[in-house]
Amino acid sequence: MIAIPQERRLVTAVPGPKSQELQARRTATVAAGVSSTMPVFAERAGGGIVEDVDGNRLIDFGSGIAVTTVGSSAEAVVRRASAQLADFTHTCFMVTPYEEYVEVCEQLAALTPGDHAKKSALFNSGAEAVENAVKIARSYTKRQAVVVVDHAYHGRTNLTMALTAKNMPYKNGFGPFAPEVYRVPMAYPYRWPTGPENCGPEASAQAIEQITKQIGAQNVAAIIVEPLLGEGGFIEPAKGFLPALAAFAKDNGIVFVADEVQSGFCRTGAWFACEDEGIVPDLITTAKGIAGGLPLAAVTGRAEIMDAAHASGLGGTYGGNPVACAAALGAIETMRELDLPAKARRIEEVMKGRLTAMSEKYDVIGDVRGRGAMIAVELVKDRTTKEPAADVAGALAKACHQAGLVVLTCGTFGNVLRFLPPLVIGEDLLAEGLDIIEEKLAEL
């Protein structure tokens, strides 16, 4: 049962007076570098609704950036995390361990692709998981180079800034960056010069050529790629690209890492996005959707790779916090019970149907893409030149916000409007959110 009524309701302008008051306090005391999509302060949230401090109820097409897949107050998450909170908040797994951590690792071994022996290590954030995947891969291979792709996003810490492609806002002025990071082409079907049908084979050939000629495969510890790119623009790598890179990695003793921090845990209509082309990564990084909103992240992978780092080489004070682990067990239980991969596929069907129809009416929509409840439209000024229309994406997002719909933008060119509803959203709210998008599109 979701306590908060599942209906959009606007009782003030968005943002309302209380949000504006809080925004003034925030501006005085919160660092300017930490910004927000909407100047609207949340009071409670659940299902497909975020209620603000003025009593407005907004439809949630953001899930706090793909985190609250099971909703923002899922019963099993609240129950299990609350019980754990009452038992103890922290002992530090590196001091006196507890069962919940072990149980999360057991679940990760069971749920991630491949039937090989697996182990996991738990952390607090996606960036931390990616950093640790690099440590583990370097330790196992005794090599240093790390290969990432164009448009990649892997986080905001020093090493993950180096792995991330986009300068503004993620990297500008924050260097120097970590060495031994190399970027290769990404199979971006919509913008591939010779067309989407050539994209997979050409991009993988170029990437492999660059690795062998410029780095030397024997120097590469890891290839890291998001099976469905998140911040970079919800780009689905053209078919064949990921299998070619995974096969190349296997042939050359390189650890293939799938960064599923955004795409994992049912978001794309499967438990993990890499299942789409039958990829079995050596390591997989997860976070966002894993624990219903509590901070938890993991690296999961082949036991012999995961065990390569020496004792005490991995860890952290809070990594795998017991309350976050209990929440993860509640989130996973909810995903299973409600068959959330199927819910994600149904959301895709509804969203793609409506958005494709809109793209037939409005030339500004250059591309409709994504899988499951990770869907986006790329906006362009002209369908032939594909010149990015970042201004339209920004204006459309703002108009949606004012109408009570939480939507996010993304993409290297800032021209992608992305939709990440909680998988438990009702179909009526989903349809109403799409109505708002269409209405605002028509007005623009």
Ligand SMILES: *Cc1c(COP(=O)(O)O)cnc(C)c1O
């Ligand atoms: C969000 C994200 C990260 C970083 O996760 P944080 O929890 O913000 O550190 C890394 N990789 C991908 C693919 C992401 O979407």
